[in-house]
Amino acid sequence: MRALVVYESMFGNTRDVAEAIADGLRTWLDVVLSEVGVAPTEVADDVQLLVVGGPTHAHGMTTAQSRADSAKRFDGALVSPGIGIREWLEEIAQGRRVPHVALFDTRLKGPGLLWGSAANSAEKQLRPARIRPIVPPESFLVGGPTGPVVDRLIEGELDRARAWGSDLGARIAKRAPAGVEV
Numbered sequence: 001m002r003a004l005v006v007y008e009s010m011f012g013n014t015r016d017v018a019e020a021i022a023d024g025l026r027t028w029l030d031v032v033l034s035e036v037g038v039a040p041t042e043v044a045d046d047v048q049l050l051v052v053g054g055p056t057h058a059h060g061m062t063t064a065q066s067r068a069d070s071a072k073r074f075d076g077a078l079v080s081p082g083i084g085i086r087e088w089l090e091e092i093a094q095g096r097r098v099p100h101v102a103l104f105d106t107r108l109k110g111p112g113l114l115w116g117s118a119a120n121s122a123e124k125q126l127r128p129a130r131i132r133p134i135v136p137p138e139s140f141l142v143g144g145p146t147g148p149v150v151d152r153l154i155e156g157e158l159d160r161a162r163a164w165g166s167d168l169g170a171r172i173a174k175r176a177p178a179g180v181e182v
Contacts, residue, residue: 001048002030003169006039006088008054008062009079010070013153014106017140018053020158021104024165025051028173037082041091049100049134049172050092051165052122054085056107056139059116061086061125089122093129100134100175101126102168104161109141109154134171138164 003025007018015035022033029049034040036054043050057066062084071078092098105118119137126132140161142151 001172002032002044002046003049003051003172004039004043004047005031005033005051005053006036006085007033007052007080008036008083008085008088010055010062010067011074011076011151012079013140013142013151014053014055015079016153016158017104017106017161018051020161021051021053021165021168024162024167025049025169027166028169036080036085036088039088041088042095043092043097043099045097047099048175049102049168050098051102051104051168052085052089053104053106054080054118054122056105056116056118060121061118085118085122086125089125093126093131098129098131100172101131102135103133103137104164105137105139106142106153107139108151109143135168 005018005022007014009015022031025031054061103119103122107117108115117139123133123137140157141154143154
C-alpha cells in the first residue's frame with residue numbers, strides 16, 4: 001500500500017511540512033512525495049491515502065493572482081511556480097478513483113477564523129464530488145515575516161507534522177483488509 005503526498009509551496013514551508021508528513025507516513029506505508037506541478041492527476045490503484053496541502057493565501061487556497069503576488073515579493077524562485085492545489089484538486093475530483101484523503105495547510109499563527117485555512121477551502125471544494133477527508137483538516141503554523149517577506153515555521157511544527165503523518169499511516173494500516181501487506 002502507498003500514500004501519495006502532494007504539496008504546493010511558495011517559499012518552502014509547506015514543502016518542509018509535506019516532507020515531515022511523508023517521513024511519518026513511511027513508518028506504515030510506502031510514500032511518494034510530489035510537488036503539485038508534477039503530481040499525477042489520476043491516482044494509482046495501489047494508493048490508499050492521498051495527502052494534499054498548500055499555503056493559505058487570503059483565507060483559502062492560492063489563486064493564480066496570489067501566486068503571482070508571492071513571486072513579486074520574493075527574491076528567490078518559488079517552489080511551486082505553476083498550478084496550485086486548487087487546480088489540481090479540480091482534476092482529481094473528476095477522476096475515476098479517489099482513495100482516503102487528508103488535507104493540510106500552512107498559515108500564520110493565530111486564530112484560524114482570522115487567517116483562514118487552505119485545507120478547509122480544499123475540503124469545501126471536494127464536497128460536490130463527495131470526497132470527504134478521513135480526519136479534520138490540519139494547519140501547521142508559521143510566524144510573521146522574519147525577513148523581507150519570508151515566514152518561517154514555528155518551532156516544533158515539523159515534529160508535529162511527522163507525528164500527524166504517522167497517525168494517518170497507522171489509521172490506514174488498521175483499515176487494510178486481511179491479507180493486504182502494509
